[in-house]
Amino acid sequence: MKQFQKDRKSDRFFYGFVIIGSFFIFFSFFGIFGIYSSLMLVGIFFYIIYLVNHLYEKYIDRKLKLINIRQLIRLYPGETGQLEIHLRQDGWLPMFGARLMMTYDQNIQMDQKPMYESMNTSTVEKRLNLFGRETKKIYIPFTAAKRGVARVRSLRIEIPSLFGYGKITLNLKELVKTEILVYPEVKEVHMNQRNKHQKMGEYQTNFSIYEDPVTSYGTRDYAPEDPLNRIHWKSTAKKQVFQTKVVERVNQRSWLILLNVRSEDSPTFTEQIEGLISSVAYLCRHATMKDIPYELLINVPKRGNIPIYHVPNGVGRDHYVQSLEVLARVNTQGLTASFDSCLAYGKSIAHFHPYVFHVGVYEQGHLSSYQEMEKTGTSVFVMHERFQSVWLEPVKSHQGVAK
Amino acid sequence: MEIHQFVKDIKDEIGKVIIGNENTVELILNALINEGHILLESVPGTGKTTLAKSIARTIDGDFNRIQFTPDVLPSDVTGIHFFNPKDQQFELRVGPVVTNVLLADEINRATPRTQSSLLEVMEEKQVTIDRETVKIEPPFIVLATQNPIESQQGTFDLPEAQLDRFFMKLEMSYPQAEEERRIMQAHRKETERPTPSPICTKENLKKVSEEVRQVHISEAVEDYILDIVRSTREHPYIEVGASPRGTIALMKSVQAEAAMRNRSYVTPNDVKKMAPLVLSHRMVLTLEGATKHNQQEIMGEVLQQVNVPVEHSIER
Numbered sequence: 001m002k003q004f005q006k007d008r009k010s011d012r013f014f015y016g017f018v019i020i021g022s023f024f025i026f027f028s029f030f031g032i033f034g035i036y037s038s039l040m041l042v043g044i045f046f047y048i049i050y051l052v053n054h055l056y057e058k059y060i061d062r063k064l065k066l067i068n069i070r071q072l073i074r075l076y077p078g079e080t081g082q083l084e085i086h087l088r089q090d091g092w093l094p095m096f097g098a099r100l101m102m103t104y105d106q107n108i109q110m111d112q113k114p115m116y117e118s119m120n121t122s123t124v125e126k127r128l129n130l131f132g133r134e135t136k137k138i139y140i141p142f143t144a145a146k147r148g149v150a151r152v153r154s155l156r157i158e159i160p161s162l163f164g165y166g167k168i169t170l171n172l173k174e175l176v177k178t179e180i181l182v183y184p185e186v187k188e189v190h191m192n193q194r195n196k197h198q199k200m201g202e203y204q205t206n207f208s209i210y211e212d213p214v215t216s217y218g219t220r221d222y223a224p225e226d227p228l229n230r231i232h233w234k235s236t237a238k239k240q241v242f243q244t245k246v247v248e249r250v251n252q253r254s255w256l257i258l259l260n261v262r263s264e265d266s267p268t269f270t271e272q273i274e275g276l277i278s279s280v281a282y283l284c285r286h287a288t289m290k291d292i293p294y295e296l297l298i299n300v301p302k303r304g305n306i307p308i309y310h311v312p313n314g315v316g317r318d319h320y321v322q323s324l325e326v327l328a329r330v331n332t333q334g335l336t337a338s339f340d341s342c343l344a345y346g347k348s349i350a351h352f353h354p355y356v357f358h359v360g361v362y363e364q365g366h367l368s369s370y371q372e373m374e375k376t377g378t379s380v381f382v383m384h385e386r387f388q389s390v391w392l393e394p395v396k397s398h399q400g401v402a403k
Numbered sequence: 404m405e406i407h408q409f410v411k412d413i414k415d416e417i418g419k420v421i422i423g424n425e426n427t428v429e430l431i432l433n434a435l436i437n438e439g440h441i442l443l444e445s446v447p448g449t450g451k452t453t454l455a456k457s458i459a460r461t462i463d464g465d466f467n468r469i470q471f472t473p474d475v476l477p478s479d480v481t482g483i484h485f486f487n488p489k490d491q492q493f494e495l496r497v498g499p500v501v502t503n504v505l506l507a508d509e510i511n512r513a514t515p516r517t518q519s520s521l522l523e524v525m526e527e528k529q530v531t532i533d534r535e536t537v538k539i540e541p542p543f544i545v546l547a548t549q550n551p552i553e554s555q556q557g558t559f560d561l562p563e564a565q566l567d568r569f570f571m572k573l574e575m576s577y578p579q580a581e582e583e584r585r586i587m588q589a590h591r592k593e594t595e596r597p598t599p600s601p602i603c604t605k606e607n608l609k610k611v612s613e614e615v616r617q618v619h620i621s622e623a624v625e626d627y628i629l630d631i632v633r634s635t636r637e638h639p640y641i642e643v644g645a646s647p648r649g650t651i652a653l654m655k656s657v658q659a660e661a662a663m664r665n666r667s668y669v670t671p672n673d674v675k676k677m678a679p680l681v682l683s684h685r686m687v688l689t690l691e692g693a694t695k696h697n698q699q700e701i702m703g704e705v706l707q708q709v710n711v712p713v714e715h716s717i718e719r
Contacts, residue, residue, distance in 0.1 A: 289690065
């Protein structure tokens, strides 16, 4: 299947050639001017020009290919990258003086000045010369301007006709698979008030009051008050002294981060959304550096079992990358979901997490849900911002601030 | 012994069972010649187990498999002393590690403690069970698999010390459309799946390994290897670069690569080909680096930055 949709705009000049050519050939037979063969030749020449141009226009895109490979470029705002457009002409027909026009999202800025700009997209133009049986990579340098996902929305090649009159426009029918992900900036959140307490869980740790009876890793001499079901009978038989199984110490130390993207009284995105996303990015980064597992819920709707943006509980660098990707994909031009749906799901999983962080607009109506979470032994903290400084404080002390 | 012919014979024999993925088979043979271990990352159903079994059969070796789950214990891997009531004595029962080809399936599902039980056997080709050391007869190769699309829950990333013990990390891709068609046709025609026949003996393999060590590495190529390894330690996005064990692995792998191409000398192209496979998984990226690139991309950057040795013309 052809990748490009062709639109031909042949100049009347070529039709003129055909008419004049036909006229010459017609009169060469009747000998009005007396120079039969010359007229015939000129007529045929005009016909050839028309035919060659017609064939050129017909076949120029027949074996033209855009090597469209899925590619993800990840950047932080202010960083530079380059977009690669890979074209291959498998046919013999060359194209000279063609123009490659590309429309892209505005959260990236091309180094080259755009030809024109609309509300969310810009278009740049590049000169393109491609010989027959040639492969060419066109590099377009850009700078990541703001958080979000940038894609090439349309790609068009304008090829002038063979003799310069008229043009052929090739519009790419498919989506360019390259995606540029601009991560959010990271904004520090002060977390000096975090209590340290433990919950029963599954993460192995050196110090914990909880144990996982399944994960035995050794034995020690029996001590009074050791339960009977902890005695390792094989080991006892071998050593002829009672032996107790030593098991892994475990606890739960994960975070649940809830991001409310809605403004106070309307279902639109809050004006502080970028700042909130940057704060969440900081929390994720902090958790990754401290090796703390975390789960993230954002009240932006999506299809699926969990109808909101959700990063499942996890830990490590890959998990951080996944979180940053989700944060980058929050589209402020899109819809928001009610924060109640976020809270409802959060409540159902809060008992897995000793710490819950609320980021975004906090309303009095949320308090009852958070109080329920606290009853299961979870500590809830609300993000608070004043004088350019952001910090987390326990939900109880935040009650007065809630509107 | 003609090493390239030897490799071709094994490849052809394995090709009777495994359709496609010739490059992966070749790279596993490279590791096998060097007695190195392989970490295979691939989605389920691409023929990892069949491949491991086939390799064991072609070298006339033993094959064992451990399906790792979170409750597999170190003693399940290495072995135990069990009390025999008949003799009223403890007897040694070695674990599945005592074999020639060990398939460690879904290794990242085991707890770090269990994963660590493979450290000794992978490096020293021996296993210690309750102060009793059991030597493993060569060849010994661990083919460990992990699923790249696995969710975070219930999996444990392999520790760096363990990753460093893997000679190569390979990605087994889906077969091409034509290959998949052949797989379908093969499954329709045959009622019984073919099994590869032994092509060589363990002694032959040992001899091949010794011959591979004779492949010449010029000083320029040696410098090239060193430059690449040292660059991985200086790249801004790399927190921990390749270890000296990585350097040795790269050297051995390029020797085998040259021998498999019927050459008695190593070229910079061999180094370029093998470096991403041997070194990438040994590098630990910084947090910033990990958010933007993967190890292969960074390795690609390193290879672009390091000057490739070229033959200079003699000026008269």
